[in-house]
Amino acid sequence: LRSSNGVLTVALESSSQHVSIAGRDVRALSYNGGVPGPTLRVRAGDILNVSLRNGLTDPSNLHVHGLHVSPENNSDNMFVTIEAGDSFDYQYELPNNHAPGVYWYHPHHHGFVADQVFGGLYGAIIVEDPEEIPATRERVLVISDITFDSSGTIPTATAMQKMSGREGELVLVNGQLSPTLNAGAGERERWRVINACTSRFLRLRLDGQQLTLLGIDSGRFESARDVDEVALAPGNRADLLVTGRVGTSTLRALPYDRGATGGMMGGGTSTSVDIALAMLVVADARITELTAIPDQPAPNDLRSVAVTARRQLVFAMGMGGSMRGGMMSATINDRAFDATHIDTTVQFGSVEEWTLTNTSTLDHPLHLHVWPMQIIEQDDRPVESVIWQDVVNIPARSTVRVRVKFDDFSGRTVYHCHVLDHEDAGMMGIIQAL
Numbered sequence: 019l020r021s022s023n024g025v026l027t028v029a030l031e032s033s034s035q036h037v038s039i040a041g042r043d044v045r046a047l048s049y050n051g052g053v054p055g056p057t058l059r060v061r062a063g064d065i066l067n068v069s070l071r072n073g074l075t076d077p078s079n080l081h082v083h084g085l086h087v088s089p090e091n092n093s094d095n096m097f098v099t100i101e102a103g104d105s106f107d108y109q110y111e112l113p114n115n116h117a118p119g120v121y122w123y124h125p126h127h128h129g130f131v132a133d134q135v136f137g138g139l140y141g142a143i144i145v146e147d148p149e150e151i152p153a154t155r156e157r158v159l160v161i162s163d164i165t166f167d168s169s170g171t172i173p174t175a176t177a178m179q180k181m182s183g184r185e186g187e188l189v190l191v192n193g194q195l196s197p198t199l200n201a202g203a204g205e206r207e208r209w210r211v212i213n214a215c216t217s218r219f220l221r222l223r224l225d226g227q228q229l230t231l232l233g234i235d236s237g238r239f240e241s242a243r244d245v246d247e248v249a250l251a252p253g254n255r256a257d258l259l260v261t262g263r264v265g266t267s268t269l270r271a272l273p274y275d276r277g278a279t280g281g282m283m284g285g286g287t288s289t290s291v292d293i294a295l296a297m298l299v300v301a302d303a304r305i306t307e308l309t310a311i312p313d314q315p316a317p318n319d320l321r322s323v324a325v326t327a328r329r330q331l332v333f334a335m336g337m338g339g340s341m342r343g344g345m346m347s348a349t350i351n352d353r354a355f356d357a358t359h360i361d362t363t364v365q366f367g368s369v370e371e372w373t374l375t376n377t378s379t380l381d382h383p384l385h386l387h388v389w390p391m392q393i394i395e396q397d398d399r400p401v402e403s404v405i406w407q408d409v410v411n412i413p414a415r416s417t418v419r420v421r422v423k424f425d426d427f428s429g430r431t432v433y434h435c436h437v438l439d440h441e442d443a444g445m446m447g448i449i450q451a452l
């Protein structure tokens with residue numbers, strides 16, 4: 019679905035549906051009957067109208083992850099509740115200087131986010147480039163994970179799964195298990211990859227093909243980078259070029275150790291999975307002359323900007339009593355999410371430096387709504403180059419320093435761990451921009 023004359027108007031309806039996955043008739047949650055929901059294509063300066071009907075049996079709402087739009091009124095407002103059976107009309111106005119890139123949408127009603135995203139509620143948003151990068155074709159790859167029991171329904175997450183962050187047994191690409199893509203040698207494809215998994219980290223490899231990374235989240239590298247691997251925490255996206263070489267390649271997610279839930283718990287959570295997306299590249303394509311990938315202007319490097327405020331955010335997890343009692347705590351600065359409490363107040367126009375410390379034994383990918391961040395230091399080591407991103411992983415027992423510029427929009431929104439079970443458990447704070 020593409021905007022025309024600067025406007026895109028879409029109707030979305032969330033509901034529980036029968037869908038076919040890996041040849042099985044299963045029941046999942048979906049927008050407009052499909053998993054994922056429709057891809058929305060807009061441009062900087064556009065208006066995106068979404069009329070959402072909540073056909074679920076629980077409250078829901080909509081979040082446009084990564085978009086730099088107002089957090090107030092009928093825009094990306096986290097505090098809207100759409101009760102079961104109700105509808106809400108969202109209007110998002112993208113500023114004229116909105117960064118192109120790959121974004122996504124998903125529900126964000128506190129307490130239900132992990133269940134609803136795991137169930138299948140997500141879709142891609144593409145903010146198109148003002149000038150296209152020459153490619154033979156573009157593919158949107160929404161990667162998610164899900165589990166079905168023998169009756170084809172999604173089992174309820176256990177306390178243990180909520181603690182570490184649930185991971186599905188099946189990893190899907192656009193709702194399909196092990197799909198096949200066809201391409202020709204020498205063809206260049208643009209892949210827009212979204213990690214829509216609730217908790218799973220993806221270390222993606224596609225051996226045998228040439229991968230060139232244009233950027234992560236809303237950030238673009240000045241010059242595109244050839245890579246062997248792309249690491250995406252839950253919520254991150256990659257903008258990637260794949261240049262076809264003859265042969266069959268398999269997209270796989272390598273094991274990633276995101277920590278374990280504490281000594282007594284035992285259970286590690288390293289992930290290892292074969293996505294088994296096969297890419298078949300045949301030799302007989304008309305080989306197009308590949309034009310150079312245009313360089314991008316350097317991002318405004320916040321390391322060279324005066325910091326107006328500094329703050330500390332400490333991410334912690336704990337367990338009171340037994341796991342079975344579901345007494346886990348997931349906090350930021352010792353507080354669990356409270357919808358009536360403003361945790362952080364920032365001034366319009368300020369540049370802040372946030373020191374993010376993770377005292378727990380699990381990684382926590384921090385996501386800040388509306389304003390992208392730049393990582394400047396990782397465990398006291400300065401980074402080589404900065405890039406705008408909206409999900410920043412804070413590995414277990416480490417510290418990451420980021421800078422954020424609050425140069426646009428006022429209002430209230432949130433930051434949280436994008437392991438969505440942790441968000442639902444309270445690892446989320448409210449930020450108010452004045």
Ligand code: C2O
Nearest residue numbers: 081083126253385
């Ligand atoms: Cu992708 Cu606050 O969410």
Ligand code: CU
Nearest residue numbers: 082083084387
């Ligand atoms: Cu978001």
Ligand code: CU
Nearest residue numbers: 382435437440
């Ligand atoms: Cu977390």
